[in-house]
Amino acid sequence: MASTISLASAAGSAARPVHLVTSEACATLLAGLPPAERRFAEAQGFKGESGKLVLLPDGEGDVARVLFGLGSGSARDASPLAPGKLAVLLPPGTYRFEGDFDRPELAVLAVLLGGYRFDRYRKANGHGGVKFVCPEGVDPEALDRTAEAIFLTRDLINTPANDLGTAELVEAARQVADRFGATFSVIEGQELETGFPMVHAVGDSSERRPRLIDCRWGDETAPRVTLVGKGVVFDTGGVDIKSASGMLLMKKDMGGAANVLGLASMIMGAGLKVRLRVLIPTVENAVSDRSFRPGDILRSRKGFTVEIGNTDAEGRLILADALAYADEEKPEILISMATLTGAARVALGPEVVPFFSDDEAFAQGLQQAADDLRDPLWRLPLWRPYDSWLASRTADMNNVSTNGHAGAIVAALFLDRFVENARTYAHFDVFGWNPGVRPACPEGGEAQAIRALFAHLSASYG
Incomplete structure (x- = not known):
């Protein structure tokens, strides 16, 4: 991981002011500038348009202040993460946001996230040296924790499968556990085959042997929160093999594992x-x-038997064994995250994560956190009548339905059969990838839902 942005330790006069300007407030702001700066901004045609940047020079030709347009404050696509674009626009130096604006913590976080670079396999582009002073009342340590967790998630997803197999994912998880003093164990070999037969069956096809990572942290008497993440390091589809184009992004099929490790950190x-x-x-x-x-x-x-209707629906098989294991401890909250279905993308696209839960209070609180933080989630129903679509003539259930409808819901219903003791269960069907560049979101691997989940958990267990 490499980032072009860092937080400055303290405010000072050397920090150049950055004004976030809506189109409605632009005229008022320009009127309050020194005459030379106002004329320069007007000569650039600055009217607070979304994403428009103007660097206003001082008498020595250096940058005196920065104007950054947010567009209309009433626009439907207005976002407090829009300042993330500054990460690729500002020249080196130390900056601070100036003036009153909504959600300063999100503005700074957006700039930090927009500065992410994955340079492991290429020469760094040299852009960097930008620092931001944290606004008063915003916790810089919390921002750093969030950015580091998202960078960890992005790094893991972006790493190609030739360098991130099952052993390497185990090592990445071990490093997270060691950093925070968590206990760490790995189930593999005969113990895995006997105790987790579906994990073993899916992974037995590869020389990169299947494993189950188990990490524990915190006071044993505290409420139990368990995170389960799908760690398919590459998915060919198995015997029901994917097309060539369908395999292009399958290094990201461990995106659920990457996201739970980010959330855990x-x-x-x-x-x-x-x-x-x-x-x-x-x-x-x-x-x-x-x-x-x-x-x-x-x-x-x-103990359920599962008929295989499609070997490309392998993620739900390995998650089912892990969920059953987690459920045996009767956790208060059980969360699964997985790059599970193409149907979720058809329904909500790459940016919005569908989640499933029968706990109304949990779901409503989580949705509110997601809306507040611009970490987009949308609840889909565990529609029980579709459960019959998983019927099999020869086993307790099939791993897919045969009609092709409601694929994300059917997958969630399959997983839900393996959870009966947890007080609250929620499943997240993440995409884990930005197909294009957006403010705060470079193209490539992405953390999804973990900011909202952390905020919601913090409200209960902070």
Whole structure:
């Protein structure tokens, strides 16, 4: 990970002011500037348009102040994360936001996130040296924790599968655990085959052996919060092989694991009063003479038998075993995150994450946090009548339906069958990827839902 932006330790006169200007407030702001600066801004045609930047020079030709347009404050697409674009526009130097504006903490976070670069495989572009003074009343340590968690998530997703197999994902999780003094263990080999037969069956096709990561942190008497993340380091689709284009982004099929590790680092870094557990089943869904096949019947940890209708629906199989294991402890909150279905993208696109939960209070509180933080989520129903679509003539259930409808809901219903003891269960069908550049969101791997989840958990266990 590399970032072009950092937080300055303290405010000072050397910090150049950055004014965030809506189109409605532009005339008033310009009228209050020194005459030379006002004329320069007017000569540039600055009217507060969204994303428009003007650097106003001082008498020596240096940057005196910065104007950045937010567009109309009443526009439907107005976002407090829009200042993230500053990360790629500002010349080196120290800056501070000036004036009254909504959500200063989100403005600074947006700039930090917009400065992310994944330079592991190429020469750095040299852009950098920008520092921002944290606005008064905003916690710089909290901002750094959030940015670091998101960068961790992005880094893991962006790393190609030749350098991030199951062993490497185990090591990445171990580093997070060691950083915060968490206990760490890995289930593999015969113990995995016996105790987690669906994880083993999916991962047995690859020389990169399947594993189950188990990390625990916090006071054992505190409320139990368990995170389960899908760790498919690469997904060919198995015997039901994907097309060439369908495999292009399959390095990101461990995006659920990356997101729960990012969320876990935020929880541990903030010291939330929970007994945290992180479970990550990690496999490579490859094609070999050991691959599981359509029509096979697998026995799950919970005892249910599952007929395989499609080997490309492998993520729900490994999650099911891990969820059953997590559920045995009867956690207060159980959360699963996975890059699970294309149907979720068809329904909501790459930016909005669908989530599923029958806990009304949890869902409403989480939705409010997501709206406040611009971490977009949308609740979809666990529509029980569709549960019958998972019927099998030869097993307790099939891993897919045959009609092609409501794929994200059907996948969530499949997972829900393996949870019965947790007080609250919520599943998140993340995409984990930005297909294009947006403010605060460079193209590539992305953390989704973890800011909202952390805020909601903090409200209960902070």
